Amino acid sequence: MINEGYHRNHYVPEWYQRNFMRTGQSKFHYLDLAPEERTQNGHRWTRKALLHWGPERCFVQDDLYTTRWGGIENVDIERFFFGGLDSAGKEAVSVFADYSIRDETHTSFQDFIRYLSVQKLRTPKGLAWLESMTGSVHRNITMRVLQDYQNLFGAIWTDCVWQVADASQSPTKFIVSDNPVTIYNRDCFPNSSACRFPNDPDVRLVGTHTIFPLTIEKILILTNMAWVRNPYQSATRMGPNERLMRNTIFNMMDVQTGRMLTEEEVLEINYIIKRRAHRYIAAAEQDWLYPELSLTCDHWRKLGNGYLLMPDPRHLHMGGSVVAGWDNGRSEAWGPYRHRPWEAAYEDAKREETETKALYRFQAEWSAMFGRSYRCRTHRFGRAEQLTEEWPESFERALRLDAEYLKRPGERQRRRQLMKNSKSNAV
Secondary structure (H helix, E strand, O other): OOOOOOOEEEOOOHHHHHHHOOOOOOOEEEEEOOOOEEEEOOEEEEOOOEEEEOOOOOOEEEOOOOEEEOOEEEOHHHHHHHHHHHHHHHHHHHHHHOOOOOHHHHHHHHHHHHHHHHHHHHOHHHHHHHHHHHOOOOHHHHHHHHHHOOOOOHHHHHOOEEEEEEOOOOOOOOOEEOOOOEEEEOOOOOOOOOOOOOOOOOOOEOOEEEEEEOOOOEEEEEEOHHHHHOOOOOOOOEOOOOOOOOOOOOOHHHOEEEEEOOHHHHHHHHHHHHHOOOOEEEEOOHHHHOHHHOOOOOOHHHHHHOOOOOOOHHHOOOOOOEEEEOOOOOEEEEOOOOOOOOOHHHOOHHHHHHHHHHHHHHHHHHHHHHOOEOOOEOOOOOOOOOOOEOOHHHHHHHHHHHHHHOOOOOHHHHHHHHHHHHHHHOO
């Protein structure tokens, strides 16, 4: 089709932006983190950084998805590819914001994981990263690559430990950025090469968390299982299964829900979102745009060291191999890290032994730091478990085990620092 003029492309969809507005609200507080200098008639000024705009004007860029062949412009990618993606994604995001085991959850999962992966790539930052990875020199090629690799991160995220956390008890709610699928690794500081535009920490690194706000009060946090099982290893070590484009399987009953975030935790999450934004952030309240002004601690590594984004490790267990059978008599198997039986890493006794010891240690440490109460619940039996705290015998056993670990050189000092960093986050 031949087009006249330019086309405004929302790389953060309007429907998604509206999830972060209060009822009846029509405009955001929209902050430009790098306002431009402008010149007109010899007069130079810097554009206003704080704006009050509606979603129709926020997170847009002219002709971001327009392809050109000679003198012909084509906007079919925006209309048909992103249009269909957003239509299915809107429903899927709503389902996961109100997570439970039901028919809609099963049918929405594929739409949700696809939407999440494409949303990571469709922003100006994401497209710049895609161009740097593929060597693309033309937007036409970049848009083709995006469609070819629309499920690029799906397998890694499917294999993560999922938690849907809640900010309803915090006066501060979540902000939204121009990089809404936010990547955090405690050992990849904002000014490091791993985080320098257009890069983000590799999602395959064991210590990498993926943060995706679902609504103004709900957020999805994905954590690599190898990190939850063993947070004592290097956060920048590559995970056990680094293959991106592969088949995997998802256990919906292990999704953790019900975690109520404190005010400090919401501020810390908003701080991460702001620091990993490319240029723009938006919020329903102006004060929420400046979380750094209210934080107790803004040290990048200590946010992670305080277990801010960690799921409750007491809901994890070792093992995790899955065997599935189909109606046609065919069966398939996956290891704990979704290797297939013919792959060497399908069974790894040494890894199993190391992770078992580390997980028991972490579970004991968690109990000692946060007490008997679980920070969340799972759906292991098809519905949210009603058990809200550890059995007394299990808790006492955890404290005894933790006391043994505290005898190790330097462990008490490390723990004191952890408790200092996370004392405001304790449940």
